[in-house]
Amino acid sequence: MYIVRGKPIVGGLREYRTDSLSYFLNSALEAGPDADMLRFRIGFTTFYMPIAPHLIREILVSRANLFDKSKIDLRVLQPSLGNGLLTSNGNYHRRQRRLIQPAFHPDRLGAYAAVMKDFAADHIQDWRDGQEKNIAHEMMRLTMFIVARALFHADVRSVAEEIGTAIQDLQEAADIDLQRGFPLPHWLPTPNNRRRKRSRSILRNRLTPIIEQHRQGEQSDAHDLLSMLLSARDDDGSRLTPGEVYDQTVTLFAAGHETTSNALTWCWYLLSQYPHVEAQLHAELERRRMSTESTTTGGLSRIVSDADFARLPFTQQIVKETLRLYPPAWMLMGRELNTDARVGDYQFKRGTVFFISPYVMHRLPQFFENPTEFNPDRFTPENESGINRFAYIPFGAGPHVCIGNYFAQLEATLLLASIARHFRLELHPDQAVRPRARITLSNEGGMRMILRAR
C-alpha cells in the first residue's frame, strides 16, 4: 500500500482541485510498478485507488457484490439522473439492466449502424473546405441525434441545442457538488440548484412527449429501447413505473452521447497530431473503397454484423487507442464496501471508498510501453491479446460495465470513417489543449479545427 503524502489537515486538496489528472497519475507513477494500491487523503476524506489489475478485477467483477456505488457519487448524480442504470445498485439495478439489455443485443447493432452512417453523411453535407468548426460541439450534436433516433425513434434535430445545453448544465451542477465534496440541500435556492432545476424541467418538457408518443403506439419501431421499456414485464408481471421509464430515458440520453462525442473529439485531435497515423487511416479508407471483401474476422467485428465496420480494422484500433489515452470516463464512480472485508492483502471497514481510474491505469508504463505515445498498433489482434484485461478499462467491467460499449465503438468507428473519407481536420493554431477532468474528460473550451477537403 502506497500512502500519498499531502499537507497537514487538507491533504492533497489543492493539487486535486488544480489538476486532478496529474495529481492521480503522478502519485501512481511515484508509487512505482510494485505498488498495488494507493491511499489518498483529500480534505477530510480518505479513499483508496487500486492500480494492480487483480485488485480491479476483485472490486469490479469477482467480488462486486461486496461493493455499492458510493453514496457521495449517488447523492451528487441522482438529483440529475434519478434512479437510472448509472445511479442504482443491487436488485433494483439488476432488474432494470435485464429489461434494458435487449436493446443493446448484437442483433440490434446492424440496424443502429445504418442510422449512424445516414446521420454522419447528412451532418457533413454543408461542411466546406477551409471552414472552422468547434468539433467538440459538432460531435456532441451528431451523437445526440444518433442516440435519439437509434434508441428512442425520435428526431431531436430541431431541439438539439436546448437538450444538449440542459444536459451540459446538469453535468456542471453535479461537477460543482463533486468539487465541493458534498451537495447542498436541493431545496436551497443556490444558483447551482436553480440551474439544475431549470435544466431538469427543459429535459422533462422535451423527453416526456417522446415517451408519450411511444406509450400511445404512435411510433412504428416496436424494437426500440423505449418500446421495450414500456412493454417489459418482470417475472411477477409488474411493469416499469412512468418514473422509472423517465429516469432510464434521461440516463441513456446523457450517458449515450456525451462520452462518445468526447472520444471522437479526442480522435480528431490525435489524428491531427500524428500525420503518419492519419495517412494509415486514409489508406484503409481507400482500400475499402476498392474492395468489397471483408478483411477482418476477429474481435468486435465478429459480434457487430455491419460489413463496413468489419472492413475497418485500423479505424477500430484508432478508436481503442484514443480511449486509452483519453478515456471519457476517466474515473469510474466510487465503489463503497457494504461490509467489512479484505481486498487483496488488506482489511477494510464497511463504508471504505475505492476509486478506479481508467486514465491512470492506461498511462502506467508497467502496462503500456511508452504510454504517452499514440500508437494504434497496440491494438492489432496479436498485440491486443497481450494487454491485461484489467489494465485497459475504458468501459469499466463487471455487472456495471458500460451497457453501450459495443454501440459506442461501432458509432465512433463509423463516424470517423464516414467523415475522414471527405475531410482532414487540422487543429486551429489558437486552440489550446487542456484536458478538463470533470465527470467526463473533455477539452477546455471545446476543439476548434479547420476542415480540409480530401
Ligand code: HEM
Ligand atoms: C466512448 C463512449 C463511452 C464510454 C467511454 C463509456 C464508459 C462507461 C463506463 C466506464 C461505465 C461504467 C461506470 C462505472 O462502473 O462506474 C459506463 C456505464 C454506462 N454507460 Fe457508458 N460509455 C460510453 C458510451 C455509452 C453509450 C453509447 C451508452 C448508451 C447508449 C452508454 C450507457 C451507459 C450506461 C447506461 C451505463 C451504466 C451501466 C450500469 O451501471 O449498469 N454508454 N459507461
